[in-house]
Amino acid sequence: MRPRAAGKIGLKGFIRIHHLEILANLFYGLGIALTPQNLFMALIGVVLGVAIGAMPGLGSVNGVAILLPITFAVPPTSAIIFLAAIYYGAMYGGAISSITLNIPGASTAVATTFDGYPLARRGKAADALVTAAVASFIGGAVSIILFTFFAPPLAEFALRFGPPEEFAVVFLAYGTFAGLGGENPLKTVIATMFGLLMSTVGTDIVSGSPRLIFGEITGFYHGINFLVLAIGLYGVGEIFYTLEGGLQARERYQAKVGLKEILSTIRDLSKYWGTLTRGSIMGFFVGMLPAAGATPASFMSYSLAKRLSKTPEQFGKGTIEGVAAPECANNSASTGAMLPMLTLGIPGSPTTAVMLGALYVWGLVPGPRLFVENAEFVWGLTGSLYIANTMAVLVALFAVPLFIWMLRMPMTILAPVILVVCAVGGFSPTQDMFDVYLMFIFGGIGYIFRKLDYPMAPMVLALVLGGLTERTFRQSLIISHGSLGILFDFVGHPIAAILMTLSVFLFLLPIVPPLLRWMRGRGGPQILKTEGEL
Amino acid sequence: MSKADRIVAVILFLMGIGVAWKSTELPIGILPKEGPGGGFLPFWLSLGIAAAALGVLAQSIFSRTPLYPGAPEEEDDGAKKVFVTWEGLVEILRVGLPGLIMILLIGVISIYFAAAAFVFYSLYFVGRHKLTTSIGVTVGVPVAVYYIFEKFLIIPLPKGYLEFLFYWN
Numbered sequence: 001m002r003p004r005a006a007g008k009i010g011l012k013g014f015i016r017i018h019h020l021e022i023l024a025n026l027f028y029g030l031g032i033a034l035t036p037q038n039l040f041m042a043l044i045g046v047v048l049g050v051a052i053g054a055m056p057g058l059g060s061v062n063g064v065a066i067l068l069p070i071t072f073a074v075p076p077t078s079a080i081i082f083l084a085a086i087y088y089g090a091m092y093g094g095a096i097s098s099i100t101l102n103i104p105g106a107s108t109a110v111a112t113t114f115d116g117y118p119l120a121r122r123g124k125a126a127d128a129l130v131t132a133a134v135a136s137f138i139g140g141a142v143s144i145i146l147f148t149f150f151a152p153p154l155a156e157f158a159l160r161f162g163p164p165e166e167f168a169v170v171f172l173a174y175g176t177f178a179g180l181g182g183e184n185p186l187k188t189v190i191a192t193m194f195g196l197l198m199s200t201v202g203t204d205i206v207s208g209s210p211r212l213i214f215g216e217i218t219g220f221y222h223g224i225n226f227l228v229l230a231i232g233l234y235g236v237g238e239i240f241y242t243l244e245g246g247l248q249a250r251e252r253y254q255a256k257v258g259l260k261e262i263l264s265t266i267r268d269l270s271k272y273w274g275t276l277t278r279g280s281i282m283g284f285f286v287g288m289l290p291a292a293g294a295t296p297a298s299f300m301s302y303s304l305a306k307r308l309s310k311t312p313e314q315f316g317k318g319t320i321e322g323v324a325a326p327e328c329a330n331n332s333a334s335t336g337a338m339l340p341m342l343t344l345g346i347p348g349s350p351t352t353a354v355m356l357g358a359l360y361v362w363g364l365v366p367g368p369r370l371f372v373e374n375a376e377f378v379w380g381l382t383g384s385l386y387i388a389n390t391m392a393v394l395v396a397l398f399a400v401p402l403f404i405w406m407l408r409m410p411m412t413i414l415a416p417v418i419l420v421v422c423a424v425g426g427f428s429p430t431q432d433m434f435d436v437y438l439m440f441i442f443g444g445i446g447y448i449f450r451k452l453d454y455p456m457a458p459m460v461l462a463l464v465l466g467g468l469t470e471r472t473f474r475q476s477l478i479i480s481h482g483s484l485g486i487l488f489d490f491v492g493h494p495i496a497a498i499l500m501t502l503s504v505f506l507f508l509l510p511i512v513p514p515l516l517r518w519m520r521g522r523g524g525p526q527i528l529k530t531e532g533e534l
Numbered sequence: 535m536s537k538a539d540r541i542v543a544v545i546l547f548l549m550g551i552g553v554a555w556k557s558t559e560l561p562i563g564i565l566p567k568e569g570p571g572g573g574f575l576p577f578w579l580s581l582g583i584a585a586a587a588l589g590v591l592a593q594s595i596f597s598r599t600p601l602y603p604g605a606p607e608e609e610d611d612g613a614k615k616v617f618v619t620w621e622g623l624v625e626i627l628r629v630g631l632p633g634l635i636m637i638l639l640i641g642v643i644s645i646y647f648a649a650a651a652f653v654f655y656s657l658y659f660v661g662r663h664k665l666t667t668s669i670g671v672t673v674g675v676p677v678a679v680y681y682i683f684e685k686f687l688i689i690p691l692p693k694g695y696l697e698f699l700f701y702w703n
Contacts, residue, residue: 073687186593190546190586197553197579204560204572211560211572212553236633243629244622412629412661413671419633420649420675423640428689433641440637447626451617452539470575477569 022152029379032077033387041074041082042384046391047399049089054097054403055414059106060090060334061351062238065230066421068358069428076362077377081384083358084338087351088140088388091294091331092396095132096403099323100125108294108330111302115315115322122318126257130265131320132327133396135276139328140389142280143287143335148382151371155343158368161495163475164486166345166367168499170469172506173290173346177458179506180289187454189507195459198224199466206474219434226357226463227429232439233456234354235422237446239415257400265320272321275305276328283329287336290461293349294333301329335385342378343368345468350457357464361429536594538617543591550584628660644693644700646676 032038052063063086071079094109099116112132119128161169178188201212202223213220269276279301286297305325306315315322337348338355345366347353359366364374371378426439446456462469480486490497554577561571562578618626636652643651650672658668683689684700693700 069689070682070687072689184590184593186586186589190583190590193579193583193586197576197583200557200576200579206568207560207572209560209572212556212576214556240626240630243625244618410661412663413657413667415629416633416653416656417671417675419629419636420653420679423637423649424645424679424683424691427640427645427691428683428687431689433692436637436640440634448538448542452542473575474569477564481567482564482569 018153019149022149025152025375025379026148026382028375029381029383030386031383032376032380033081033383037074038078038081038380038384039387041078042085042388043391045082045085046089046388046395049086049091050093050096050392050395050399050403051089051406052086053090053093053109054105054407055093055409056097056101056103056105056242056407058238059094059108059351060087061349061354062234063087063090064351064354064358065227065234066418066425068227068230068354068361069425071358072361072428076359076364076374077380079358079362080355080377080381081388083355084381084385085388085391087334087355088331088385089392089395091140091327091334092133092136092392093403094330095136095323095327096129096396096400097407099128099132100404101407108298108334109326110295111298111326111330112323114302114326115318115320118316118318119320119323124318126261127265127268127320128323129257129400130262130397131269131323133393134262134266134269135279135324135327136331136396137389137393138276139280139283139331140335140385140392142277142328143284143332144382144385144389146281146284147335147339147385151339151343151378151382154339155368155371158344159372161368162493163472163479164489164493164496165499167469167472167476168487168496168503169344169346170465170472172499172503173461173465174458175503175506176290177455177461179509183453183455185507185510187452188458191449191454191456191459192462195229195462196466196469198229199463200470205467205471217434219432219438222430222432224438224463225429225435226354226460227361228426228435228439229442229463230354230357230460231422231425232442233446233449233460234350235418235425236440236443237450237456239418239422240443240447241450242411243415257397262397268320269324272324275309275321275325278304278308279325279329280332283332284336286329287333288339288348290340290346290348293337293351293457294330297333297336298326298330301325331389338381341366342370342381346465347461350460353457353461353464357460360464539594540591543587543594546587547584547591550580550582550587553580554584629656632656632660640692640694642694644696645691646680646693647696649679650676 033042048067049060049063052058053060064083067086068083071082074082090106091108094105095112095116097103097105098109098112099120102113102117102120104110104113116128116132119125158169174192177192178185201220203209203221204211210221282301282304283294283297286300287293302315302322302325305321306312309315309321311319311321334349334351337352339348341347341352341356345356347356356366364370364377422439422443423436426436427433429435449456449459476486477484486493486496487500488497557573557576557580560573562573564570564574632652632655636648639648639651642648653675654668654672657663657671658665661668679691683691
């Protein structure tokens with residue numbers, strides 16, 4: 001992107017030039033995505049993603065965390081295409097078990113069970129599955145177009161950020177988790193600080209001296225790798241959690257999807273274009289928020305569709321509108337979550353937090369400079385989103401019987417195999433057995449934290465962003481000669497000051513309702529009920 | 535449930551204090567020219583964890599009404615709700631404990647043989663799958679891992695004392 005003197009071109013001209021530039025870049029990206037190797041990576045990613053998404057208990061974040069180590073052999077562009085395809089495919093796959101088993105394949109597909117399973121019980125599983133796939137495709141398509149045109153301007157804006165602004169953006173991400181995360185804010189704060197604390201283990205970035213080397217164990221010198229934490233929490237911990245529940249067999253609804261079912265369902269769906277458009281656009285913007293992601297987006301889209309529907313009484317009894325609304329939103333949110341990850345280096349969802357860590361492993365620095373220095377990576381990914389979306393809808397439509405067959409794979413086969421893959425994945429990034437032991441311990445911590453409602457996403461996020469947080473904080477204080485006032489300097493650093501004020505407000509937000517209740521006396525109204533987890 | 539909640543809060547509090555102590559090995563103050571010292575962030579973070587853990591503890595002991603929006607209403611028998619049932623714990627340990635043994639064996643008999651032993655045990659003895667299924671998965675998983683990691687990705691995995699078995703040709 002060439003530098004442009006601000007103010008000389010009017011807003012309209014600015015947008016027009018931008019659009020042409022973006023279109024040219026998009027074709028460049030499609031060219032990269034269409035090379036045989038990348039096409040192959042996208043296909044494998046989509047198939048694995050749909051399969052992982054369909055598995056009860058496993059979602060995109062588990063898939064991306066467990067399979068990340070095998071991307072080390074390919075160039076970063078192919079690797080991110082693979083991970084994005086898993087992310088995408090998992091959003092499609094989640095619906096399959098929601099509809100046929102009434103067990104959501106991932107938390108992002110919980111809202112799909114509300115109407116998907118009643119439809120299956122009435123013998124309309126095929127309609128529900130086609131609706132889910134087509135709605136996902138529409139959500140994906142809308143959000144990818146929004147992504148293509150929103151990302152470059154945002155990145156260009158963020159290029160002007162210095163250390164105080166960067167620190168403020170990171171701090172805002174932590175604030176969103178505490179203020180809007182929905183869990184106990186104290187526990188969210190503990191999880192965030194725990195992640196940050198783990199990122200300080202190893203070597204002090206400024207003085208170079210070893211730091212927090214517990215018991216003189218050499219394994220701590222290279223720091224705690226985020227993959228060890230991610231695989232421990234989302235792989236091992238999740239397996240423990242699922243094993244405890246003991247997956248009971250449920251009645252399964254078979255579905256045959258043919259061309260006839262597809263065409264008739266698309267005809268029915270065309271009545272609900274308003275719901276689909278609203279859900280897709282809303283999903284994208286909800287997905288961009290660091291604490292939100294696809295799960296709240298799907299719930300919000302479902303309740304919005306119900307409120308605006310001509311037949312709200314049908315919701316919950318089995319209407320395809322109730323399947324379309326959450327499914328378009330969760331796909332759209334997954335693309336939305338990638339926007340801040342690439343442009344600001346702040347992930348919009350747990351899965352993109354793991355991807356962000358992967359970027360560092362591949363030697364890329366997420367953030368606005370990525371668009372300047374690694375255009376091939378950014379535009380290759382954007383191009384591949386268009387292709388992965390199309391592939392995913394085809395896989396999800398025509399391979400349904402295969403995935404339903406696969407759902408019969410019992411946990412007693414799946415759990416040991418996943419544990420082995422986790423052990424291998426914990427070892428490969430650092431080639432240190434110590435990390436495998438650490439990963440197993442994180443699995444135990446993850447299981448306990450999950451049962452006690454300590455959120456895990458802020459912990460992974462904080463470990464990934466820990467280095468950036470500390471570096472920008474210390475650089476800011478060096479600039480200001482030790483004064484914290486630089487972060488709230490509305491004259492010298494207005495963007496940082498506004499973001500910091502907003503973050504402080506978000507951190508204080510959870511205290512407001514109990515405080516109001518305390519002032520009014522007991523029995524005040526329940527405010528703000530957040531549904532679902534991330 | 536709240537018992538486990540309190541125990542974890544106490545552990546987090548003690549951990550916070552301990553790590554804060556540990557981080558005083560590096561300067562924890564803000565130095566005039568270099569900005570915050572190397573111990574600054576770990577020190578305040580671990581003290582913050584200790585403080586927040588005290589908050590969670592207080593919340594669990596004193597509060598009956600939820601302190602945050604959307605909190606599940608604690609019922610009268612909320613304190614009696616168990617963290618994990620015996621049946622649940624047995625289900626976890628039946629796979630988790632052999633899993634732990636597998637991880638400890640990786641450095642001794644190589645990841646491939648440790649994985650094979652673990653998979654076979656879990657499938658045949660715990661899952662009670664057919665012998666053919668069990669053997670199929672037992673052989674398939676290590677072979678797949680070997681070809682993906684050693685051959686395709688060229689990442690050597692630990693082989694313990696059985697290293698010689700992998701270089702016979």
